[in-house]
Each structure stands twice: as C-alpha cells, then as structure tokens.
Amino acid sequence: MRRASGRSAKRARRPRRPLPALRRPHLSKEHARLVRVAARARRRAYAPYSQFPVGAAVLASDGTVYAGCNVENASYGLALCAERVAIHTAVANGRRRLTAVAVVGPAGITLTPCGACRQVMEEFGVQNVILASPRGAPTLVAFPALLPSPFPQVAARGRHAGL
C-alpha cells in the first residue's frame, strides 16, 4: 500500500554490519568507573516519551568524570542525548580534552551513539567509547571505528582554501 505522497510506507533498510574494531576487553579501572557512573546517570534519565533511558559518562584528560542522561521534551526535537549532556557538562566545567565516553542503554541492547553525538565526541578528542548495558559485558570501541570521516574542524573554522 502506498501513501498519498507516493512514497512507500516501508523504508528500505541497509543490512546491519558489525562494528569494526570491536573488542571485548577487560576494562581499565577508569573505564569500569565510567560505566558505573553512566549506569547511575541512566536512572535519572527523563524519557517519558520514548521510555528509552540512556546514561553516559565522560572521562576528561585530567581524570575528572561527568555524567549525563537523555532529557526529552514534549516538543520532540528538543530532546538531548545522554552523551551530549555529559560532554557539554564537562565543557561547562572547563574540560575540553576528553578521552573516553561510556554509554549505558537498556538491557539486551548494545547501544551505539547517534551520528550527532559522534561528531561532538570528535570535537573534543574522544579516543574510546565503551558500550554497556545493565547486564552483559561492555564493549570498548576505538573512536575512529564509530566516525571514520568526521566533519573537519578546519572547515568549520573557515580556514580551508577559498575563504
């Protein structure tokens, strides 16, 4: 059946590929702590519309940790992801060199950050992302595997040829 617009109601789906460079590591103490902080933050998620609570935690280069959770809004487009809440909190506290982000989603799901959050991670130098859920082994991902071709900062600053 087709909609009035003529577009199929069913979206074409790309086949899912496993993430490259996935490792099931023995986490360092710092990364294990990051997962615990993210799991605690997940309990504070404000997700009355999606019922999909997510927690995140960011490790800054000086060892400080900042938590975030998703925060939704009746105007859906205003929702913020847990990762960006955590990263922006770190920046608001004066931390611009970030080394790792942990993300904890619902049980049974290996949640990966959305594209917007990946670009924000790129901005602040994130090197590792730990994907975790309330149960099951966490997965450590080298950041370039998540965003191999980021929007270049040099272009954003208008320093490329022609400007």
Ligand SMILES: [Zn+2]
């Ligand atoms: Zn996101």
